[in-house]
Amino acid sequence: MLKDALTEILYIMMGIVCFYSVYATLKEKSHPSKIPTALFWGLLGIIFTFSRIGLLWGNKNIYIPDIYTGYMVIILTLLSAFRLVKIGKFDESTSEFKQQMSQKIGNLIFVPALALGIVAFIVAQIWTKQLGSLVAFWISTVVAAILALVITKGKVKEMADDGRRLLEVVGPVSILPQLLAALGAIFTAAGVGDVIASGIKTVIPQGNILLGVIAYCVGMALFTMIMGNAFAAFAVITAGIGIPFVIAQGGNPVIVAALGMTAGYCGTLMTPMAANFNIVPTAILEMEDKKYGVIKYQVPVAIAMLIIHIVLMYVWAF
Numbered sequence: 636m637l638k639d640a641l642t643e644i645l646y647i648m649m650g651i652v653c654f655y656s657v658y659a660t661l662k663e664k665s666h667p668s669k670i671p672t673a674l675f676w677g678l679l680g681i682i683f684t685f686s687r688i689g690l691l692w693g694n695k696n697i698y699i700p701d702i703y704t705g706y707m708v709i710i711l712t713l714l715s716a717f718r719l720v721k722i723g724k725f726d727e728s729t730s731e732f733k734q735q736m737s738q739k740i741g742n743l744i745f746v747p748a749l750a751l752g753i754v755a756f757i758v759a760q761i762w763t764k765q766l767g768s769l770v771a772f773w774i775s776t777v778v779a780a781i782l783a784l785v786i787t788k789g790k791v792k793e794m795a796d797d798g799r800r801l802l803e804v805v806g807p808v809s810i811l812p813q814l815l816a817a818l819g820a821i822f823t824a825a826g827v828g829d830v831i832a833s834g835i836k837t838v839i840p841q842g843n844i845l846l847g848v849i850a851y852c853v854g855m856a857l858f859t860m861i862m863g864n865a866f867a868a869f870a871v872i873t874a875g876i877g878i879p880f881v882i883a884q885g886g887n888p889v890i891v892a893a894l895g896m897t898a899g900y901c902g903t904l905m906t907p908m909a910a911n912f913n914i915v916p917t918a919i920l921e922m923e924d925k926k927y928g929v930i931k932y933q934v935p936v937a938i939a940m941l942i943i944h945i946v947l948m949y950v951w952a953f
Contacts (some may be wrong), residue, residue, distance in 0.1 A: 636693045638767050643690040645773040650684030653677070656799045663723050671719035676802075678707045679810065708814075715807035722803045725796060743786050747779040754778045812864055819867035828874030835876055847880035848949045855895050856902035856941055863908030865899030872899075886952040894952070898944040904937035905930060 656676040660666055686704055689697025714720055737744065754775035759768050766774075784794065802809065822828070831854070839846045854876050858868035873895060881891050903909045913929045922928035 638765060638770060639690040639695075640693065641766060641770040641773075643687060645769055646683045646687070647691070648773065650680040650682075652798055652802060653680030653683060655795055656802055659796070659799055660723055666721065666723050668719050668721035671714050672721050672723070672803075675711055675714045675720045675807065678711055682707055711807070711810065720807050722806070725800050740786060746786060747783040750782050751775050751779040812866055815862055815864040816866035818862065819870040822867070823870040823874055828871045831871065831875030832879050835880060839880060842884065844881075844884050844886075844953060845949055847876070847884060848886075848952075849945055851876045851881050851891075851895055852898040852941060852945045852948060855899035856905075856937075859899040859902030860906035860908065863903075863906060865896055865903060868899050868902070869896055881948070881952070884953075886948070890952040891948060894944050894948045898941060898948075901937045901941040901944065904933040904940075 653676045657673045657680065660669060660673045660676065663669065666672065682699075682704055685699055687695070687698045689695055752775070755768075755771045758766065758771035758774050762771070780794065783789070784791070835850055835854075839850055851872065854872045855865065855868055858872050859865045862868050873892065877891060877895050882888050903912055907913055907927065907930065913933075916922075917928045
């Protein structure tokens with residue numbers, strides 16, 4: 636119950652960030668697309684905050700029915716497809732504050748970023764069964780935010796404004812991981828994994844562990860490149876290749892699953908479909924090559940990492 640309640644608090648916090656964007660958008664008089672943008676972030680905030688709100692006090696019967704959540708997702712998709720979600724204007728004083736603090740603080744600014752990973756790791760290691768990884772992540776996020784405020788001596792409003800700025804720069808792409816994870820579940824239910832497995836059987840000889848490992852890792856990377864995210868690829872490729880051709884031949888399920896997921900992320904580094912990883916950074920960094928600027932530098936590393944994944948899975952999992 637504690638895990639569910641704390642996880643729900645995480646989603647409520649995410650909803651609050653969306654609602655702040657709604658407030659700031661409606662307050663802005665010269666916003667280029669005020670109502671559609673506010674509607675987008677408002678619906679997303681409702682989904683995050685109220686979809687399973689009853690879990691906050693242990694009552695799973697209080698929730699928004701999935702059918703209505705689906706309708707809201709369709710509206711979000713239409714608003715995004717017609718490019719009605721626009722970026723607003725931001726307080727120039729916040730930018731000036733960042734410039735001043737970057738010169739004054741220097742490398743101390745990396746402390747909150749390091750704390751994010753370190754605290755999440757510690758909490759997950761100590762209370763992983765009681766809390767889960769998501770709760771560990773939001774605890775570390777709160778700690779990192781507090782450290783950032785202490786180090787910069789900034790205001791909560793400045794943090795909220797910059798959080799809103801980053802959210803709107805990423806835009807509708809920010810919901811891609813959730814949508815792709817859901818798509819992966821749909822593909823699994825539709826039997827896509829079985830179709831892939833039947834096709835692989837004609838290529839890989841039964842009992843050949845090395846070819847099974849190669850097919851699984853490369854399949855995860857390729858399907859991730861198509862889908863844009865390893866979440867969507869994992870369920871399908873693991874069901875179609877990982878289980879019958881790797882785990883069923885004696886592979887350790889924990890090692891196979893862990894390396895399989897990260898092998899998929901090798902594909903994430905090589906595809907423009909992973910917009911939140913490879914397209915958004917080019918916009919933020921104002922690179923000339925908006926579509927492939929980041930990917931060109933990531934491909935050699937991704938291929939090397941994929942080969943390493945194959946070797947490690949073959950050696951460690953058996």
